[in-house]
Amino acid sequence: MTAASSDKTRQDGARRVIPDRLDGGIVRALKSWEALLLAVAVAIFTANSFASPYFLDPWNLSDATFNFTEKAVVAIAMAFLVIAGEIDLSVAAIIALASTAMGAAAEAGVGTPGLVAIGLGVGLACGAFNGVLVTRFGLPSIVVTIGTMSLFRGIAYVTLGDQVYKNYPADFAWFGQGYVWWVISFELVFFLAVALVGGIVLHRTTVGRKVYAIGNNPLGATFSGVRVERIKFTLFLMTGLAAGAASVMLTSRLGSTRPSIAFGWELEVVTMVVLGGVSILGGSGTIPGVVLAAFVMGLVTFGLGLLNVPGIVMSIVIGAMLITVIALPILVRRLAARRQTTGAA
Incomplete structure (x- = not known):
């Protein structure tokens, strides 16, 4: 083989490899869960625009964001916790307790800066309480947060x-x-800012890589030098802080506090996280997926509201979405395994 033909072969190989890699990346992106969520969001947006003549009004679209921004702020923090293999089912009760504390302070004459500090502080304290029970005493987070869900809500009542x-x-x-x-x-601006910071931390820093490592193999992460318990405690703190921030915004929007405030929100927050592609078993998931899931759920609930669909039907829809997104990956994996077994036979 001459030098010229060898150079030509290398050039041809390069021309073959580079497009293959580009095509592979594009195909993977189009097949990703985030791409599916984006398509679903566009489809729901289009359907809503045809279903109601008032949907495309700019102020109505702005009002639609209030259906999910407060919950989505909590969902961003919850995504970190679930990826790390834990969960916090007390977030709605934390919102209620923080709102109750702010209401009591407002009755005593505390001004706006103090109320915001109280709301965030109560959220941090509740998150720290959950974190201590899980990381210091080794209790399962699902059991702990079911208990504190009743505890925090009970104090508000x-x-x-x-x-x-x-x-x-x-x-x-x-x-x-x-x-x-x-x-x-x-x-909306606050939610997008939280999502941006959360995305950078999870996908572009060593902290994010440690969170994924903990979710995939906590024992292996420990032997690799990762401070597993400290990181988990910090994630519970951040989830509590996010619930405190959501409490400030929700209480401000409603202008009042009742002990039933944010009742049932834990289901919607978990649904956003799982619908966003975060594995309920931990170790995988993305912030862009959670953001898209928040918009999907917001569009669904707002569209149903414009059609005067009862709230109980919305709860049924949310419950069905949660079951579907948990069951679908399992069914797909089983079907793929069955095909591989059949092909091998």
């Missing part, structure tokens, strides 16, 4: 009973009702 806190300062309403620019609400 004991404190308030059938009463309502509603004497909040006028400027406190901005966090849940204010707009940064035109129809762009503060809540």
